[in-house]
Amino acid sequence: MKEITPKEVQQRLEAGETLNIIDVREVYEYQGGHIPGAVNIPLGLLPIRMNELSKDKPYIVVCLAGGRSAQATELLDRNGFDATNMLGGMSAWEGEVE
Numbered sequence: 001m002k003e004i005t006p007k008e009v010q011q012r013l014e015a016g017e018t019l020n021i022i023d024v025r026e027v028y029e030y031q032g033g034h035i036p037g038a039v040n041i042p043l044g045l046l047p048i049r050m051n052e053l054s055k056d057k058p059y060i061v062v063c064l065a066g067g068r069s070a071q072a073t074e075l076l077d078r079n080g081f082d083a084t085n086m087l088g089g090m091s092a093w094e095g096e097v098e
Helices: 006-014 027-031 043-052 067-078
Strands: 002-004 021-023 058-062 082-086
Touching: 043 067, 058 067, 067 082
Parallel strands: 002 082, 021 058, 058 082
Antiparallel strands: none
């Protein structure tokens, strides 16, 4: 499984890179603060919402601490997506939130 640190994600965003970030936390967690531009697809809904994603784009997957995003990354990998797990999740995020 590919992994990336929150600091690397933050640096890429600050450099102006457009990232495809999927936040797999529950809606209320996402609404409490998320990485700007992140799309909320709760882990439990990911199997039925994968059709909204493109296999031509790389995705960074985020949750609160890294466990759910690891599960989501594995699921996406098994289904032919280019997914990377953000280590430590939002608990380790020091960048802006919206």
